[in-house]
Amino acid sequence: MLRRINATAVLNALRDADGHTATVSDLVVATGLSRPAVTRALTTLAEAGIAEFAGTTEHQIGRPAQRARFRAELGHVAGIDIGPHKVLVMVADLAGNVLAERQVATPPNATGSHLVALLRATLTEVAAEAEVTPTDLWSVAVGTPGIVDHERGEVVLAPSIPGWSTLPVIAELREWLGCPVGIENDVNLAVVAERWCGEAGANLLFVQWGERIGTGMVIDDKPYRGASSAAGELGFIDLVTDLDDEPKPPADGLGAFERLVGAGEILRLGIQRCDSPLRDRLADTGDIAPLFDAALAGDPAALSVVDTIATRFARGLAVQLLIMDPQRVVVGGGVSRAGDVLFDAVRKRLSRLLLVPIDLRVSALGVGNVALGAVRMALDQVEARLTALL
């Protein structure tokens, strides 16, 4: 028992070390264990095939120190981001190094069997690039929009992908791969990625801003999901134009706030207000990046779109900030790539709407953040399996 605990501590220290290699002395410092205990643990890890001895470090005095190395290549995991318009697959080694990734667009009106076929093909390709076969994966995690039932491992409600919540995709993946396949709300995974590689803090509000808008919260250093795993649905709040009217049911699956400031509305406003050639470029590509480039260059029409969107976004975000009072806000997702031309405008407007100032940052993780969080989730599942080898 003690042997296994010590070996796990040394394993974690080795995996987190630079280049996943360390000397016994490094590991003594990192774990607080004695030198003989670290040596015994390394032997245990080497016998299990988890670590190996990989060369020596030359010292100025004394004999060279042996270096141990975590065998990150021992196994692989996959992280998958399934969105309304794209599938993004990453394959990583056991240290979380992403070895290969690929994003493919899902055809409009893709059915369940289309989606499963696309997922299998993409995962096979990405795995091949990482020199593994899918059935050799140790663990897979899938990020999805909507509300996830964690006990049953199913999507309960995902308005943005018609039919998705009734599809047996996860069950089919499990049968095909023969390894654990976890599922989690995409924004919760973006928060996981932010805490793993980004700028999280003990009290964080993370906003995933793309076509859709979702938020994830970290309270007292723990993810907060709500009583029904349905917390953080900022995209569905209704900043209404006629308050005393009955609300309209959403026809497009988008929430009220998503219709006001989502990537789709930004594109629509850009096409409506900008002149050609920018207008044509927006209409042809559906990519909003050129709009923010034009705003940065001083284009008045593009700036007016930025102004409208910043005003609306600040209104909605202020609502959640007034309710949650987090230490920090991190914005990720596709729209986060707009940069300071948009977010300085958001910060300016926010300051007038709040009772206390807020630290708003743009995530450094880019559009792969959900898949990266899925990789982390798959790795967490693997830890139990690694420990069982000892």
Next chain:
Amino acid sequence: MLRRINATAVLNALRDADGHTATVSDLVVATGLSRPAVTRALTTLAEAGIAEFAGTTEHQIGRPAQRARFRAELGHVAGIDIGPHKVLVMVADLAGNVLAERQVATPPNATGSHLVALLRATLTEVAAEAEVTPTDLWSVAVGTPGIVDHERGEVVLAPSIPGWSTLPVIAELREWLGCPVGIENDVNLAVVAERWCGEAGANLLFVQWGERIGTGMVIDDKPYRGASSAAGELGFIDLVTDLDDEPKPPADGLGAFERLVGAGEILRLGIQRCDSPLRDRLADTGDIAPLFDAALAGDPAALSVVDTIATRFARGLAVQLLIMDPQRVVVGGGVSRAGDVLFDAVRKRLSRLLLVPIDLRVSALGVGNVALGAVRMALDQVEARLTALL
């Protein structure tokens, strides 16, 4: 040390027992301690003056069992609710039995020294009714609107009472009374009261709905206050009429949502839409209760006010529910007395705005809930003092 721990366990069991009395056998069951340990603990408590032996219980067989009693009258605490228009003071014994209470209206534009004088006079009267002098109080807690700095024991921001945040009221109370004087946000205290005597659960959203609107949250059975103790400010969210406009700064200290559905707006709509004599009664008394009575009796104008308010309130509450996803909502404060004629309308509208159903209840605690929470806060402070006697 063990003696003190056992005595504290027996003290808590005795205080929570019916009538604060119990036999040794009752206490053995309640604490899990042995009979000799309970007897020794009772002797310790009796020597410290905290418990006494008070008569016997007749058994059918064997000798009569002695009954021990918590001496709740040993000391007293006060709970104070300071609002924009009223001060409510409660004095309770050490078991939390409220012995006397009084509510007084604060004159419009009362200055800080007015407020201190009114507070001293009211506390003196209520204490006299409970047969104690204010300087004999063991502990006092004050509930206040606004944001409280818990480390410094000060009000940082309270837009509803001009100048209040700069007043040395708490310091003056401490100097006068010579006992600990705690301060806490009024809605947080309402949540404390709800958890003490009401219908809380592990994940609760409590809404205090009166002239002002504030909310308190319980997450995983712990009060959640946010990073700056500023969470739950539903009253300040802006459900705007023209979304692309810059927001107007609040002129009256009320938040945007408070102006839409607070007791003041309910009264204004009632006077605007109802006919005499109801209209005159509303205008003369400023009390909204007759409006809800009329709605219950089927008065169409009163019903239209209920309809408008329920629609608006549901819109704002839905925002917080979409973000927090609690298990239960409890509504307290003055407007909660409106009863089902209002809250059935709120429930109906909420169901169309949410992704998951919600359990909404009206608090049973009435308008004294903040002062009651302050009593509980003062008692928590006393526990440390009682234990020190042992």
